[in-house]
Amino acid sequence: MTIAPSNSSTIDPAITERHRQKFPALTDKAYFNYGGQGPMARESLDAIQQAHETMQQKGPFAESVYAWLSQELGSTRKVLAQELQIPMEALTLTENVTVGCNIALWGLDWQAGDHLLMSDCEHPGVIAAAQELSRRYGVELTTCPLLATLNQGDPTAIIAEHLRPETRLLMISHILWNTGQVIPLQEIVEVCHAHAPNPVWVLVDAAQSAGALPLRLTDSGVDFYAFTGHKWWCGPAGLGGLYIRPEVFEQIHPTFIGRRGITVDEAGNPAAWQSSGKRFEISTSDFSLAAGLKSAIALHNQWGSAEARYQRICELSHYLWERLTQLPKVACLRTTPPESGIVSFQINSDSAAAANLQPKLVAALEQQGIFLRTLLHPNCIRACTHYFTLESEIDRLVEAIQQWIANEIIS
Numbered sequence: 001m002t003i004a005p006s007n008s009s010t011i012d013p014a015i016t017e018r019h020r021q022k023f024p025a026l027t028d029k030a031y032f033n034y035g036g037q038g039p040m041a042r043e044s045l046d047a048i049q050q051a052h053e054t055m056q057q058k059g060p061f062a063e064s065v066y067a068w069l070s071q072e073l074g075s076t077r078k079v080l081a082q083e084l085q086i087p088m089e090a091l092t093l094t095e096n097v098t099v100g101c102n103i104a105l106w107g108l109d110w111q112a113g114d115h116l117l118m119s120d121c122e123h124p125g126v127i128a129a130a131q132e133l134s135r136r137y138g139v140e141l142t143t144c145p146l147l148a149t150l151n152q153g154d155p156t157a158i159i160a161e162h163l164r165p166e167t168r169l170l171m172i173s174h175i176l177w178n179t180g181q182v183i184p185l186q187e188i189v190e191v192c193h194a195h196a197p198n199p200v201w202v203l204v205d206a207a208q209s210a211g212a213l214p215l216r217l218t219d220s221g222v223d224f225y226a227f228t229g230h231k232w233w234c235g236p237a238g239l240g241g242l243y244i245r246p247e248v249f250e251q252i253h254p255t256f257i258g259r260r261g262i263t264v265d266e267a268g269n270p271a272a273w274q275s276s277g278k279r280f281e282i283s284t285s286d287f288s289l290a291a292g293l294k295s296a297i298a299l300h301n302q303w304g305s306a307e308a309r310y311q312r313i314c315e316l317s318h319y320l321w322e323r324l325t326q327l328p329k330v331a332c333l334r335t336t337p338p339e340s341g342i343v344s345f346q347i348n349s350d351s352a353a354a355a356n357l358q359p360k361l362v363a364a365l366e367q368q369g370i371f372l373r374t375l376l377h378p379n380c381i382r383a384c385t386h387y388f389t390l391e392s393e394i395d396r397l398v399e400a401i402q403q404w405i406a407n408e409i410i411s
């Protein structure tokens, strides 16, 4: 049987081919690690280099550099605000997702006995932050079982069941990094905000959703949305952001504090907090990264809208999922087609060496120029498709897995 991605006829492969040529990393690889880090386009690399050149030519320490930087950062904030559908003032630039989650976590005025709820599919970095917060402030930390809702069940109902009168914050990912499940964010926010006796705020880890899903954050009602540019947006590592809902902005406080977060008086002393999301920015950073991320986002929009890109991501992940489900000894975690670009699967074997098979397969594929990763919870392999993934890349991956299984397990 021949399988092709649905709607594939509407995508001109020549356009995708030309688009891919802009990414030096893609010339000789079959790349499926977008959930870890996206490749950077030549234009983004050049934009960063150009920003450095400009800063060196003008200064680097000079009034004119600061005027230029303020314009550069301003235009990147504008682009991000447009992508996320938020007011520019509600955006804090950070280094990555983890920093954004930490700003929200540590910024709340926690009292001993408060409750923090998170899902059982969060990233170890943010789990560790929540655990330390729990230890330091006597906050009760519990998890709710979203992994079990992958193929059946209602994540919103599970979360609602686990809220308590003392719950102050829910921390969840918009797309679960291990299974690719898309969480019904708006519905969950509504349940949390309507919770009695106190509304529960929602902090979202957007590592796998920003740059992949079309987003309207203001409409979603979410309180905190922590994202990075270096995964699905294919921007440089080291630049991300945090959206804080304007209605809760004054109720969280900066933990790390520096010159970017304040204004100074005539004598040069700290005078006031910044009134925008800049309040949570700290000090000197690699400002050239802003040009790289802005350029990366412009390139995606040249290819198509966020909706069109998401649709293509899902067509391709559907195709990959369908092909994998037909392989012997391979079991996709999902029993229905994916709703994101993440396809996770397990290699099944009765042999005593089963536990080592997945890392062995990933290492063998990397030797052939095919890039995926293993995950520990649940124990699986994760492959990600982007909108510019090629069907031929997917075919190459599936055939390489089939061949490896034939050699290592079946023979």
Ligand SMILES: Cc1ncc(COP(=O)(O)O)c(C=O)c1O
Pocket (backbone or CB within 6 Å): 035, 036, 095, 096, 097, 098, 099, 122, 123, 125, 126, 173, 177, 205, 207, 208, 227, 228, 240
């Ligand atoms: C769900 C999730 N959260 C957080 C992170 C960490 O992201 P960052 O390096 O941007 O802090 C990752 C990285 O893979 C992730 O997948």
